[in-house]
Every structure is written in C-alpha cells, then in structure tokens.
Amino acid sequence: MNDVFTYGGVAEGENFTDREDETRRLVANFEHGVNTLLVSNRRIGKTSLVRRVRELVDGGKVAVVYLDVFDCRSEYDFYNKLASAVLRQTATKAEALLQNVRSFLGSVSPKITLSPDPTTEFAVSLGLAPRECPPERVLDLAERIAKKLKKRIVVCIDEFQQVGEFPDSLQVQKRLRGAWQLQQHVSYCLFGSRKHLMTEMFQNRSMPFYQFGDAVFLDTIPAEKWIPFIRGKFRKQKMSISEEVAGRICEAVRCHSSYVQQLSWLVMLRTDREATAETVERAVEELVEQNSALFMQQTVGLTSTQMNLLRAIANDLHDGLQSKKVLEEYNLGTRANVGRIRKALVDRDLVEIRENGLYFCDPVFGLWFRSRCM
Numbered sequence: 001m002n003d004v005f006t007y008g009g010v011a012e013g014e015n016f017t018d019r020e021d022e023t024r025r026l027v028a029n030f031e032h033g034v035n036t037l038l039v040s041n042r043r044i045g046k047t048s049l050v051r052r053v054r055e056l057v058d059g060g061k062v063a064v065v066y067l068d069v070f071d072c073r074s075e076y077d078f079y080n081k082l083a084s085a086v087l088r089q090t091a092t093k094a095e096a097l098l099q100n101v102r103s104f105l106g107s108v109s110p111k112i113t114l115s116p117d118p119t120t121e122f123a124v125s126l127g128l129a130p131r132e133c134p135p136e137r138v139l140d141l142a143e144r145i146a147k148k149l150k151k152r153i154v155v156c157i158d159e160f161q162q163v164g165e166f167p168d169s170l171q172v173q174k175r176l177r178g179a180w181q182l183q184q185h186v187s188y189c190l191f192g193s194r195k196h197l198m199t200e201m202f203q204n205r206s207m208p209f210y211q212f213g214d215a216v217f218l219d220t221i222p223a224e225k226w227i228p229f230i231r232g233k234f235r236k237q238k239m240s241i242s243e244e245v246a247g248r249i250c251e252a253v254r255c256h257s258s259y260v261q262q263l264s265w266l267v268m269l270r271t272d273r274e275a276t277a278e279t280v281e282r283a284v285e286e287l288v289e290q291n292s293a294l295f296m297q298q299t300v301g302l303t304s305t306q307m308n309l310l311r312a313i314a315n316d317l318h319d320g321l322q323s324k325k326v327l328e329e330y331n332l333g334t335r336a337n338v339g340r341i342r343k344a345l346v347d348r349d350l351v352e353i354r355e356n357g358l359y360f361c362d363p364v365f366g367l368w369f370r371s372r373c374m
C-alpha cells in the first residue's frame, strides 16, 4: 500500500473522490431511518462509501454500527457478531456495555478483553447460544439500546450475502426481516461483494428481503471525476499528467474504482516528470500480468463451451448469442445449452447480464482473457 493511490483497502480522506449524490442519499436514509440495500460489482466502492457516510451523519441523532459478516457460517455466528458490534459500538465504556448486556440479553456472561489495538479500548465476545438467548432477544437488542439512548441506530452489514449461505438460510432471512421490519428506531444498510447473490436476495419476489429498502446501485465513478483526482495526485508529487493521458487510464479499466487507482500508481511509478500514453500502455500490461494468477484461478475448471462463450463476449458479441450463426461459430451446442453456460458464468461472477447483453464483470479480466485465451 502507498500513500499516493489506494487500492486493496478502503478509500478514505483524500483518497476518496466523488460519490456526492450517493453520499447525500445514504446520509438522508441513515438520518431518517430508511433501510438501504447497496449493490455494485466488486471493488467499486461500497465499503468505502458506507464508511464515509458513517463519518458524516449527525452523531447526536444517529449511532452507526458497522460489521462485516464474511466469516460467519451459521445463524448464531451471525447473532454473536451482530450483538457484539451493537453493544461495542454504542457504548464508550465497558461498564455501560455490561449494563446493556444485563438489561437486554439476560443470563449471558460476556468476555471483555482489553484490546491491544489502541483505537479500541476493549473487545467483547458473548458466546450466545440458542438456549440462553433466543433469536428474538438478540434481534431486538439494537432497538432497545436505541430507545435507551434516545437515538436512531443504523446497522451496516457488509458481506451480507453470507447470510444466504447459512444452513436454513431462508428461515433465517425470514426471521431477520420479520424482526427488523417492526423496529421503529433501528434501520439497516445491507451490502456485499457478491453482486449476483445480493441481487438474488433483494430482487427475487420469493425471497424474504425482497423490497426491504431503498435499492442503491453503485455505478463506476465517471472519468470527469477521476481525471482531476489523478492529476491532483501527480501534481502533489511534482509530476504532471495531461487530461488526455489521465483519460486513457480511466478508459483502459472502464473507470473501475480499484483498477483506476492501481493503474494510476503503476503509471506514477514509471514516470519521472510527465506521464505519457506509452507509459499507460506498459502499465496496463503490467496490471494484467499482476492479476494473471488470480484470473487463471477463476477460469480453472471451466468447460470448453463455457470458455467458448467467454471468447464470444471477448469478441464483443453481447446479445444474440443464441443465434444459429453464433452457436455454430463458437461451438456452443444448443440454445438451451447457452442458457446453462450463461448461468454457470454468472454464478461465478465472471459475467453479468446488462440491459443489452452479457458482459465481463471485471474489465481487467476482459483484457487478460483477450490476450491469453483467444
């Protein structure tokens, strides 16, 4: 990680750009108790946006609790994480936290550990189990604390698609929605990195979280916003980059947030005074190379017809993939077969269905595929 361009972590402070509209919308949702469902492709900026909004909301009226449930494998893993985040992030002192446990969770004996991390004074682990603490009680915890604090609470849950992978997931989702939609003082912001799983949870009518809140689709940051951002960073290092060359960086990675920052860094590393278009070209090759092992791993085990469909997309065929001509030219088998291949590739987050056809989710994967797999 470097202090010029950030990628791989969360963008904050001077490394955060744009998102004015989305920030305003989320701040309003948070302050007025509207649930939010935030969806985007990978590494576009969901986590960074939510963390930014958390800094901006009026702390006198709203307490924002943030948790990442990536490592939760079951309903009670989730409850433990949820309850400790709510307790920990709504109390500044261990005594206040303990009192909340006693008043709202009953016969639970939490373990409080002094954290080696100086930014957090203590950590809490609850060890909740179904017998001493039924789901309803855990799910009501935030509401009861909010009433006590006379503040709204917004619970932001990152990697929420994980809940869709629990044993009995549908029942868990029903339980969560059932409890959450009755709450008056707590709202939720749910988001996660597996776009197609998140979309399935929120947009499928038969799923419990269907239309649970304001659905925000986070798009890429436009080049007009990236260009001054990139140029400013170069200026700070006493280097220059023209509008046109900065525009090439954006274009090469289709304005994808994480890649714009990574590619800009690779260009900066190769620049002495002024960045050139040739430098961008070489940096793009290096970017592809750096990601090559990961992409290779993502294509391991794909069948030959799945690879053939990717080849068609790489040749800029996006719709009409079931036409006789394309089926024959790319050896895709029958029409029904194309439907199955498409589903398999969408499930792997390799391609996505847009209004006008099928596209690669990841623009750099597209570059890699064109140069190595055709």
Ligand SMILES: Nc1ncnc2c1ncn2[C@@H]1O[C@H](COP(=O)(O)OP(=O)(O)OP(=O)(O)O)[C@@H](O)[C@H]1O
Binding pocket: 006, 007, 008, 009, 010, 011, 015, 016, 017, 018, 019, 040, 041, 042, 043, 044, 045, 046, 047, 048, 049, 192, 193, 194, 257, 258, 259, 261, 262
């Ligand atoms: N508003 C922004 N301004 C500048 N760069 C950004 C912004 N948002 C995201 N980025 C870039 O994208 C990277 C990924 O951001 P972030 O982790 O927030 O995305 P995400 O959508 O949560 O990713 P994932 O899908 O992996 O959960 C950051 O490290 C940064 O390089």
Ligand SMILES: [Mg+2]
Binding pocket: 046, 047, 048, 158, 192, 193
């Ligand atoms: Mg994220």
